[in-house]
Amino acid sequence: MDTYYNPADLAKFSTMGEEAPDLWQKFMAYYGAVFENGALTAREKALIALAVAHAIQCPYCIDAYTQGALEKGANEAQMTEAIHVACAIRGGAALVHGVQMKNVAKKIGF
Amino acid sequence: MNVNVTSPFSQLDTLESVGIKTFVEKLKEIQAFPLKSGDHINIMQINIGKVCNLSCKHCHVEAGPQRTEIMSQEIMAQCLQVMNDHQIKTLDITGGAPELNPNHQWLIRQATEINRHVITRCNLTVLNDKNYAHLPEFYAEHKVEVVASLPYYTQKNTDRMRGDGVFQSSIEVLKQLNKLGYGREGSDLKLNLVYNPGGAFLPPAQQGIEADFRRNLLDQYGITFNSLYAIGNFPVGRFLTFLQKSGNLQPYMEKLVAAFNPETVSGVMCRDQISVSWDGYLFDCDFNQMLNLSCKPKHISDCKAEDLNGREIAVHNHCYACTAGSGSSCGGAVV
Numbered sequence: 001m002d003t004y005y006n007p008a009d010l011a012k013f014s015t016m017g018e019e020a021p022d023l024w025q026k027f028m029a030y031y032g033a034v035f036e037n038g039a040l041t042a043r044e045k046a047l048i049a050l051a052v053a054h055a056i057q058c059p060y061c062i063d064a065y066t067q068g069a070l071e072k073g074a075n076e077a078q079m080t081e082a083i084h085v086a087c088a089i090r091g092g093a094a095l096v097h098g099v100q101m102k103n104v105a106k107k108i109g110f
Numbered sequence: 111m112n113v114n115v116t117s118p119f120s121q122l123d124t125l126e127s128v129g130i131k132t133f134v135e136k137l138k139e140i141q142a143f144p145l146k147s148g149d150h151i152n153i154m155q156i157n158i159g160k161v162c163n164l165s166c167k168h169c170h171v172e173a174g175p176q177r178t179e180i181m182s183q184e185i186m187a188q189c190l191q192v193m194n195d196h197q198i199k200t201l202d203i204t205g206g207a208p209e210l211n212p213n214h215q216w217l218i219r220q221a222t223e224i225n226r227h228v229i230t231r232c233n234l235t236v237l238n239d240k241n242y243a244h245l246p247e248f249y250a251e252h253k254v255e256v257v258a259s260l261p262y263y264t265q266k267n268t269d270r271m272r273g274d275g276v277f278q279s280s281i282e283v284l285k286q287l288n289k290l291g292y293g294r295e296g297s298d299l300k301l302n303l304v305y306n307p308g309g310a311f312l313p314p315a316q317q318g319i320e321a322d323f324r325r326n327l328l329d330q331y332g333i334t335f336n337s338l339y340a341i342g343n344f345p346v347g348r349f350l351t352f353l354q355k356s357g358n359l360q361p362y363m364e365k366l367v368a369a370f371n372p373e374t375v376s377g378v379m380c381r382d383q384i385s386v387s388w389d390g391y392l393f394d395c396d397f398n399q400m401l402n403l404s405c406k407p408k409h410i411s412d413c414k415a416e417d418l419n420g421r422e423i424a425v426h427n428h429c430y431a432c433t434a435g436s437g438s439s440c441g442g443a444v445v
């Protein structure tokens with residue numbers, strides 16, 4: 001193995017069903033239902049998935065949901081904005097934890 | 111003239127070289143082989159020439175300004191005769207840019223005289239050329255249905271596929287068509303748009319993308335239209351070359367196979383149409399034409415009803431593009 005992440009591995013995802021087929025089937029049924037048109041459109045969900053994929057930095061999901069969002073009719077401007085949402089939340093989350101730093105510093109300081 | 115065009119044989123070799131289950135095997139699996147056309151053909155799609163003012167990246171015809179193939183008036187007359195003899199109701203004119211054939215208007219006049227419904231496929235930009243600027247009015251006068259390609263509702267995506275300035279030019283022509291009543295509510299002048307994916311991915315659900323086009327074109331440019339057809343990119347011609355060169359061929363074909371939807375098979379367009387090449391040869395569809403996959407009646411000069419109807423269709427691996435997801439045809443999604 002040259003690298004931990006290999007694009008060809010995405011196609012092997014279903015091998016995760018080999019040892020636990022019931023759990024796999026339940027997961028896939030749930031997964032499929034999540035992405036159907038509902039109160040949110042399938043496209044909105046694909047854009048959320050793309051943003052989350054960037055937040056969790058999963059290359060498989062980035063590959064899959066870049067294609068997925070395009071195939072739901074999204075364009076790169078919309079996809080870029082979705083990633084900025086992920087970025088803002090991740091950055092904001094880091095920054096807001098600065099309040100904890102301040103709390104600790106205050107507690108132990110004079 | 112030296113025209114850089116992919117040979118149909120090498121295209122078929124390429125389509126065969128991809129490691130996928132063949133389309134024939136797939137049809138056999140669902141007991142749909144051989145695929146046959148219906149009892150009656152309703153559409154004759156004729157490709158009146160490969161000359162085009164554009165050279166789009168997804169073009170299966172590999173059309174462009176350097177091409178020279180043009181249908182003669184004699185072949186057109188033979189097509190009309192066959193339409194008349196076999197009660198084929200709709201004439202669907204395609205190309206290249208059909209407008210660049212000097213007999214395009216003659217063909218439309220003749221077809222409307224024998225009461226045929228006429229569709230002309232249009233890249234819009236050609237109508238901005240002063241030599242063709244009179245055509246929107248001519249179309250309106252003859253109640254021609256215009257099917258216009260506009261791959262996306264933004265400039266960036268459209269120009270990336272079709273060339274700089276194409277989006278803006280298309281918008282101007284769409285406004286003009288609207289002014290004549292095309293695509294306006296209550297008008298019988300039909301203006302349908304065609305979306306194509308901007309690369310090696312499948313088209314979105316037609317309804318959703320149609321709503322996006324409608325909202326964006328209306329809000330930004332005041333443009334209206336009747337329907338949007340979401341048509342997939344076929345692994346033929348220039349798009350096949352792109353797939354090969356960019357390393358997308360195998361994954362794209364796998365994607366098409368994975369999205370195979372058996373429900374689309376009975377509605378694929380070849381079951382209801384016959385396609386004629388610029389030199390009068392007959393094919394099951396425009397894609398087969400570019401791959402030189404001939405069909406039973408060989409030439410328009412020798413075309414009998416019993417050959418047209420219930421004919422065995424020459425399927426190959428590119429047919430997966432017709433059966434992926436909701437299906438794809440010249441009239442958009444199939445199911």
Ligand code: SF4
Nearest residue numbers: 162164166169206233
């Ligand atoms: S896709 Fe249409 S407009 Fe573009 S080059 Fe081909 S025939 Fe011309």
Ligand code: SF4
Nearest residue numbers: 378380394395429432
């Ligand atoms: S590509 Fe042509 S022959 Fe094949 S299914 Fe589609 S319309 Fe029929």
